[in-house]
Amino acid sequence: MTESMRVPLPDALDFLGLDAQLTDEERLVRRTVADFVADRILPRIATWFEEGILPRELAQELGALGVLGMHLHGYGCAGASAVAYGLACLELEAGDSGVRSFASVQGSLAMFAIYRFGSDEQKERYLPRMAAGELIGCFGLTEPDFGSDPSAMRTRARRAGSDWLLSGTKMWITSGGIADLAIIWAQTDDGIRGFIVESATPGFSARNIEKKLSLRASVTSELVLDECRLPADALLPEARGLSGPLACLNEARFGITWGAMGAARACYAAALEYSKTRVQFGRPISSFQLTQAKLVEMALEVNKGTLLALHLGRMKDAGTLHPSQVSFGKLNNVREALAIARSARSVLGANGVTLEYPVIRHMNNLESVLTYEGTSEVHTLILGQAITGSSAFV
Amino acid sequence: MKIVVTVKLVPDPNAEKRIDPVGMRLVRSGVETVLNPYDEYALEAALQLRERLGGDTTVTAFSMVPESTKETLRKALAMGVDDAVILSDASLAGSDTWATAYAMAQGLKKIGFDLVICGGLADDGSTGGVPGALAEYLGVPGLTNARHLEIVDGKLHAQRETDSGYQVVSGALPALVSVTMAVGEPRYPSLKGIMGAKKKSIATMAPADLGLDRAVGSDGAKTELLAIAPPPARGSARVVEAADGPTGAKIIFDFLKEKKLI
8 A cells, every 4th residue: 555655745736735734614615715716706807807897796796605704703794713714815816806805895894893893783784784795895094195104194074063074085995986885084083083984975975996907806996075974873982093993904914914825826826737738849848947946936935925824824813913923924925926926927928918817917916915905115114113123114 | 304415425526536556446545525516416406495495394414434534524514404414334335336325225214304315426436326226225216317306295396307308207205316417506605604514413323223134335246346447548639720710610510510410
C-alpha cells in the first residue's frame, strides 16, 4: 500500500493544505459559496463588468444563500464564525471584488452598524430584511474632501425640536444608488454620531459615479443630504465619536483580508492553467524558467496570505484580535493580491487584457480595494504607530 | 408522511478519477468525498414535496457509508433534510449492486417510510441498478426515472421520462421512486442551514441490527470484476474552415447528412 503511505503532492491551489485546517462546517460554507459563485456569478460577471452593472436581484440571491450579515447572531442571520465569514468573502471575491464589496458593505458596515450601535427597535425593523437582501444598505463616512481624515467631516446634523436636520455630501459610497437606507455619520453638538437615513427621505439623493475602470460590477455613488429631516429614532443610540464608524470598518477590513486572497487565487489559477496550455517555441510556457518564477511567486504569496487570513480569523474567533492586526492583514494581502494580478496578467500576454479571462478585471478591481477601507498608507501608519508608539498621521 | 432519500457519497466528480490497477477499484483517498450529484436531485425532490405537503412530512437521508465519512451528509442536513441515518460496518465493504440493495432495503424497513426517493445513478459506479433492486427487495412499487412527483389522495403520481417524452404513472404508497435531473436544480444549503445542521442527528445502524439472512459486502457480491481497461482513444477530430457562418453551416449539414444523422 505505497499509495496511502506516500505523502501526496500538495494541491497547486492550496499548497499548504489549509482546507484541512478547516472544520467540516467551515469547509461546507466555503464550498457552498464557491458553488454559488461558479453557478451564478462567473458566467455573468464579465458582462456586468463591461456594462457597469450589479443586478439588484443578486441581493436577494445572496440573502437566500445567507451571506448577508452571516457573522451576526439573530435577526435572521446565520451566526457564523469569523473564519466562516472570511471564507465566504474569499470565495465571493474569487468571483469579483464588486460582489464581495456589496456583501461587505451590507453585512459588515450597514448591518453591523445597526447590530452594534442600534436600538432593539432599529434592529428588529431593519436587520431581518437586510439579511434577506430585501433592503439594501450603504455606509456614508467618506466625503469629497475627507477620505483618510474622516474626523474633519463637514456633514452636520442639528436638532430641530425632537427631529434632526442632516446636511452634507458623502462620496465613493458603495451601493449608494441602489440603497434603501444609508448609515450616515455626521458632526453634531455631541461629536460624531450615526443616523439611519432611508433613501425615501426628502432631501436625500444619490448620483452614481459611472466613469470608473475599477469595481465596475458595483454601484459607487455620491450621496447628497439636503436638509434631510430625520425622526429622533433615526439616531444610532450607542455610537459616539469616530470609534463607531471605525469599529464597522474594522469588520469590513477583516473580510477584505480574506477577499483579496480570493481575487489573487483566481488570477494565479488563471495564469497557471493558461501557462500549461499556451505553447511557444514548441513547449508550454509553464516549462520556462521565467514563467515558473512568476507562478511560484504567486503560489507563495497566495498561500502565505491565506494562511495569514486564517490565523487572523482564528484570533478573531478567540477574541484576541487587535485592530492593528487587521491592518496588518489588509495591508499585506491587498498589496500582494495586486502584485499577483499584475504578474498573472503578464503570463497571459495579450489575452490578459481581455475580459475573456478574469485577470485584468481583478487587477483593476484591486486598485480600488487598495484604497478603500483604509488606504495602504493609512494601514502603514496604523502599524507604524502600533510598533513604535509614535503617531505619524500628522 | 415520511420520505427517505437514499444518498451515496462519492469522490468529487470534478477531481481526476484514478483506478488502483491491483484492486481494480476507484482510488478514494486524497480526493474530497461529496454527495453523489444525482442524489442531490433526489434530495431536492424530497424537499419540494415536503414544502408542498406541509404538515408533519419529514425527510430523512439514508446512506451506506463508512463512519469516518458521515460528516459529508451534513450538506444534506444543511439543505433542509430533517435527519440522517447511516448503515455502517466493515462487512459491507465491497458490496455490489445487489448486496447494496439488499442491505439498504433491510435498513429502510427498519427506518420505516411512506416514500423512498433515489437518485438515478451514482457518479462513481454508474450502474443505476440500485433503485430497481431496492423496490424489489422492499416489495413496493418502483417508479424509475421520474421527472416530476405528486402525492394526490395518498397515491404517488409521477411523470416517467422516456426517450420520446414521458409516461404518467401512479402507484400506491408506500413506494419507491428514482428521479432525473428534470425535478429541479438542487438548492444551495443556506449558511443558516449549515449552522443549524450541526444540531441535527446522524444516527448509525449496523448490519447486526437488521437480522440479515445472507452475506453482504464482497462475500455477498453476485458480480465479479474481471478486468478494467481505459476507453479506446478517440480518433482525431476533423477540422474544417469556412469563410462565413452560412458556408460553415452547409459543411456541417452535408456532413451530418452523409452520416445519415439527419
